[in-house]
Amino acid sequence: MRPLPLWLLSLLLCGLGAAASSPDSSSQLSAPQNPKLHLYNDEQTLTWEPSPSSDDTRPVVYQVEYSYIDGSWYRLLRPNCTDITETKCDLTGGGRLKIFPHSFKVFLRVRAKRENLTSEWVRLEPFQHYENVTVGPPKNISVTPGKGSLIIHFSPPFDVFHGATFQYLVHYWEKSGTRQVEGPFKSNSIVLGNLKPFRVYCLQTEAQLILKNKNIQPHGLLSNVSCHETTADASTRLQQVTLIPLGIFTLLLVLTGACFILFLKYQSRVKYWFQAPPNIPEQIKEYLKDPDQFILEALDKDSSPKEDSWDSVSIISSPEKERDDVLHTP
Known part of the structure; x- marks a missing residue:
């Protein structure tokens, strides 16, 4: 084997050096950090922290791709998920048709891009909406007091499909009493009976997601506390x-x-x-009306002559005289 010419060897060495000094485009930009997926009711939101800052002042944009079980990656052709400067991608679809069916397993990845430079892809753990969602409390709750009961109406936290359904629990307690739980209920109209009349009861409602041929999902979030007074029956x-x-x-x-x-x-x-107070005699009243009048004259004037006057007094005989006459009789 003939040795390579010197000029050719020098050219090859220069090429290798240039290749070594020119890093791969995928490693020229720092990748996004700490990607997180927020699943609450119908909401699906992907967030991440921006790439570390550098001396390059050119704007950095982010790209999001998804994949199903087959392993093929597809770019999310949505205005808020393609070449965006925000560190947030809203995956929630509108209407009954969702971007990702709630019963499908989905893979996500995100990377940074600055003109012709890109970072490595950062992948998230696969998720299935029904399996990983946080279920909020029932919506549009209304409570009507009844005869020793409370009638509760509400709507589900979100619409479910593909074999998923909800069941509901009611947490209630008399004020300053022990908390009790009724349920589960399949209906979204519940009568909470056997309550004491004219008592104030507080309650919270809870929704649980049930998947077909699977266990019940963890407890959902409780609604706000509301208190109501029951009425009396006949x-x-x-x-x-x-x-x-x-x-x-x-x-x-x-x-x-x-x-x-x-x-x-x-x-x-x-x-x-309760005895009557003493009365002042009429003579005293007259005297008090006219103090110049002599009291004795007033008394004589008012006294009745029939009570204290006699025409004459005569003594006919006395027992002593008759006795003396009897003794001296010869």
């Missing part, structure tokens, strides 16, 4: 109509008996308290 109202007058009559009877016993015990004092 029998309770009848009892109130009967018991209230009876209670008033009994109370009056007890008070009357107590007053009678006190009267007997303190009879003398009661008579003293």
Whole structure:
């Protein structure tokens, strides 16, 4: 084998050196960091942290691709996910047709790009919406107080398809009482019965996602606390109509008996308290009206002559005189 000419060897060495000094385009840009997928009800949002800053002032954009089980990658041709400067990609579709069917397993990856330079792809763990979603509380909750009950109406947290459904739990408690749980219920109209009338009950509702041929998903989020007062049924109202007058009559009877016993015990004092005040004689009243008039004259003037006057007094005989006459008779 003939040795290579010197000029050819030098050319090859220069080419290798140039290739070594020119890094691959995929490693010229730093990759995005900490990608996260947010799944809440119908929402699907991919977020990440930007690539580390460099001296290059040219703008950096990001690209998102997805794949199913077959392993082929497809670019998300959406305005908010293709060559974007934001570090967020909204994957939520509108209407009944979603970008990713909720029952499919989806793979995602994201990379940074600056003109003709790109970073390495950063891949996320595969997800299936129904398997990984956080279920929020039921929506449009309304509560109507009933006769010893609460009637609850609501709508599901989001629409489900492909063999998925919801079941519901109601957490309730009397104010300052112990929390209780009723359910699960399949309907979104629930009657919470056997409650005490005229009592205030607080409640929260919860939705659980059930997948076909699979276990129930973890508990969903609870709704806000709302408190409501129950009403009375017909029998309770009848009892109130009967018991209230009876209670008033009994109370009056007890008070009357107590007053009678006190009267007997303190009879003398009661008579003293209720006796009529002393009256001033009429003569004194006249004198007080005219102090210049002599009191004795006023008294004589008002006295009746029939009571203290006699025409004459005569003594016919006395027992002593008759006795003396008998003794001196010869």
